[in-house]
Amino acid sequence: MSLIESQAPRSALIVLSGGMDSTTLLALALHRGVKVRALSVDYGQRHVTELSAAADVAHHYKTPLQRVRLPDAAALHAGSALTTPDIPVPDGHYAAESMRATVVPNRNMILLALAIGHAMSQGLEAVAYGAHAGDHAIYPDCRPEFADTMARAASLATDNAVALWTPFLHASKADIARLGAELHVPYSLTYSCYKGARLHCGTCGTCTERREAFSLAGLDDPTWYRAACSS
């Protein structure tokens, strides 16, 4: 499929969250023969479970993983449900206004800035980043114009040493799931739920999107959802 055919760099640092998108991106990079390392950022996210998923995924793919902690992120991002335990994570679809509570201000620029610095110091020629078309509505830092501008900033900041590789920018999450199935991605290792329990809740924005992606792609969903278990 076209995602597999897209131009790939020779080496890349993958921003690995442990979710479906970044894990599929890692699989795609390895499939294309890209020399890869991975970076995970602990920004005080409620769903810190995703970081152990990232470690499991990196282990599965025998990919070196650097973890970076941002212990003051809660003070930095006061008011986001993703970093503040007292603010509930809303249920429902990503497009819903209520999902604004899950915006972590400028999160993706912070992740990219750290990754570009690490790629530069590791001599890797790109940062690979799994932003995709489904995230755009309420997360401004997932939109294509943002990715394009950050690609330009990366080139300027590194004297053209580090580029941005974003092959999923115009893909849907169902496209990503389909690609992942072709590449035999072990989705049971991945984790997406914003509520952060060991079992996916099945009802928050990311769980809703995850379920839809498998369903739209016509694939079996290997995820255990609490909502399904209790119903």
Add this chain to the structure above:
Amino acid sequence: MSLIESQAPRSALIVLSGGMDSTTLLALALHRGVKVRALSVDYGQRHVTELSAAADVAHHYKTPLQRVRLPDAAALHAGSALTTPDIPVPDGHYAAESMRATVVPNRNMILLALAIGHAMSQGLEAVAYGAHAGDHAIYPDCRPEFADTMARAASLATDNAVALWTPFLHASKADIARLGAELHVPYSLTYSCYKGARLHCGTCGTCTERREAFSLAGLDDPTWYRAACSS
């Protein structure tokens, strides 16, 4: 002077390193009636003394200061003299090729990304950032094109909520020192030396630039330099 007359935002988060530039920027912001907060980043810099200078400066100006730690920055930035104790900080002028050892890959994008996120969560309309014309030669992330691109990225990532304010972008460090003298900036509280001892060394790139700035501006330099003390 023109720097004082330049357009200022109503509120801003100052990226405060504790050096001359960011301290003068804080003084300028307060002089212009900007509502300010400050952010310091501990990225494992050898010259962590600058963070206590930042605290002294914030205290002097009664400005709330948020400190953010990046405890894994040494792993992130392997190979920079500023974060790796075993790599010596070179003496000499900023323009020298040897000063490349002091480049921390993508440092300014990381600082700006953190600051833009914090400004957004604090409801401040700008990030104020003291990059100036003198830094450009070997630090790609101090050049005007980089600042312009980051300003665009900030607008995109925050839906135009946060702008970048960089009034020193085309000023020299001597211009900044002259402005600071007008604004009675307590330069004795500020700290610039890359070697990180309590006394400025007087010979590294930042000390050389600091001495030149006071000299070119025709001002008394209140700094105690070790080189001067021992000669």
